[in-house]
Amino acid sequence: MRLHDFRGGVHPPSQKHLSAGRPIESLPLPSRLYIPLQQHAGAPALPVVAVGQQVGKGELLARAQGATSAPLHAPSSGRIAAIGEFTAPHASGLPLPTIILETDGEERWAERESLPDPFELSPEEVARRVGAAGIVGMGGANFPAAVKLSKARQAGVHTLVINGAECEPYVTCDDQLMRERAGEIADGIAIMLHALQASHAVVAIENNKPEAVEAMSDACRHDARIEVLSLPSRYPAGSAKQLIQLLTGLETPAGGRGTDTGLLVHNVGTAYAAHRALRHDRPLITRIVTVSGGAVPEPRNLEVPIGALAADLLAYCGGVSDERARLLMGGPMMGQPLPGPQVPVIKGTNGILALTPDEIGEASAPSPCIRCGRCVEACPMGLLPLELSKRARGEDWEGIQALGLNDCMSCGSCAYVCPSHIPLPQYFAYARDMLAAQRREEQKARRTRELMEQRQARFERQERAKAEAAAQRRAAKKPRTAVLEADED
């Protein structure tokens, strides 16, 4: 496959050497796990366990609710200590409904089914099992994988792209997963190809991970349908839209889906999870997390039960050595700042970083835009970030939509290069929130109007019915009242 190019992008220092090549270690089991009910796109999961109940490892804790949702499973055996609210992995630090599991340290598995060969199953059944295992996009998008697989099969996708680009600095969890578990990933790819009924798969890896490229090439050698490709390292090569463009030169139409191009992008971690689910009946209860950053004394790649606290991970890696460090979930380009270390790891968490002020860059106050156009050159979506931010400042909500706010994917390339240190993505987030609030208001107004109209119609109907009933009554009484009526006239 000939590689194409995508527009813009930036080259942040990769900093992957801090944790690259460090073998995956298992985090010692924490005494409590905090499992938020909402850790995927779509509706939150619905708890099916009661407080005080004993659960086995892998047992269903909460079931999917609605078409786009994902179930949750017990990452270890133990007792349900509480179902309440706990700090969400989000900058706001607002609480989210969470199941709190007190582990008993026995790691006792719930009963497992005996498994049929996944290739004997129908594609629908494979997708269903992927969904039942609670697998969501492991690259951070957290979109339920089964929904993607089913929709893509219906859309006639011919090529599955396995995203091992890992373009975020610091993060090495996918790199290490590919180095150590390439065979399992290759099997997961074959299973997903079956679920998709697609003919080809491409494993795309940035060329700063030669070991991963080699491991995956070895593992996929026997399967002629799978090609392993080394990509140039440029952020955001791992974004699905840019990845599709790199591989095919095609662009996902604005407002459309990636599958419109005939390609479906899934993360390597998702392929690994599919292998675990379909071959070993293991639901998604652990994931690989990179713990790194200048304020982490011993950066590591850890296999972590979902629901472990960032504090548990950091403690295992030597704590946080700089009290001014900024804690992040995810990479530095798109990661969420954490309100503190008491925040649980979720299915989409690829990194827990503690960055020193030096690494983040000088904390200079934003200065006026000098229209240098660097943001325009860096924007992979071909937008005009400086113009968008001006519209956001001026609260010109129509103008900002006309300039393509909805196309922005918040990759942060613009702010990375801005010499005036203008927090451009924050302006865009603000504009999105204001527009969402506006839409809610409009919806409310429309609903109110509808209700008013219905009420009016109901009254009219009632009046009419009354009048008709009266007329009928009159008609029924006609013989007796005819004289009266005649008198009235």
Next chain:
Amino acid sequence: MNSNSLAGAPHAHDQDSVPRLMSAVLLAILPATLYGLVLFGWPALNLLVVTVLVGLACEAGCLWLAGRPIRSGIMDGSALLTGVLLALSLPPWAPWWIGAVGAGFAIVVGKQVFGGTGQNIFNPAMLARVMLLVSFPVEMTTWLEPHLWWSGTSPGLLEGWLITFGHSTATDGVTGATILGYARTELGMNHSLSQILPGHYQAGAAALGWTGGSLGETAEWLVLLGGLWLLWRRVITWYIPVGMLGAMLVLAGGFHLLDPQRFADPGLHLLSGGLMMGAFFIATDPVTSPISSLGQVVFGIGCGALVYIIRTWGGYPEGVAFAVVLMNAATPLIDHYIRPRAYGRTWSGKPRPVPARAKQPPPLARKSGVDSRD
């Protein structure tokens, strides 16, 4: 943990800042500045100091009036750069008030009335130069032959002081027209270039900067060197300089081929006046040039073409300042019409359909072991 913990992504930065960009530009122009001082002595230094100090004072005054932080406003370096660039574009022995009026005009009218850094429409230094040229044509076109600072012909400290601040004007013995001005006058008298140029223009001397001219614009090679360094440092991009010099090269080359007696060769145009300075240091001013790369190319071509048109058919022998200011005025228009195509959209902004070939799987590279790679 810290008070910044709620700052949004990205949590990384390429570490560039406006003051850093400005200092890089100042550093890049330093060799040409020093060369100009060596060439034109004390009066040139006096003029440079006056222009810079008045510029900084006006900036501080405006910031104070507007109630904005003065320190950070001054420290971004943009006013300093404006002062330096203006001084470099002036005749080196111009009286002090030329520099003072120019710098005040550049900062107050050219920049601060629009709202300060980033808000101005015109390049402040070039706006001031145009104003000075139109208002004070005598002072602005009194050029002199180069005199090395340490040679006997260069004025001493006191004499230099008198030239800048007193009434002592440069004597005829040391003044002379620039090659652009001289050629223009002579061409007006229907002399051909082959009669005009010998004795007045040597390409080698012009390139080395051993000619009369503005304070910092004579040594083309030093300006070019500074410009290339800025390109290498990625402080500026190639779009505007290449567009501007390219347009000049094509136009001057084309007309020279048509009639070598009437139209000077492109070498003369590239090595004279403020073209090189304009291409790398003036037109590349980010505030007043377009934001998209294609827009910048168009802007550069416009600047180059206008310089040639003004030099060849206009009322002034040199046109860099006019060209840049005119194209500054066109920048909003360029930005309105020339925008990058957004991902997944057509040029008109509609969703871009996926071509039918996408329905076919792309051909896989043949694998070693399965088949040989082609």
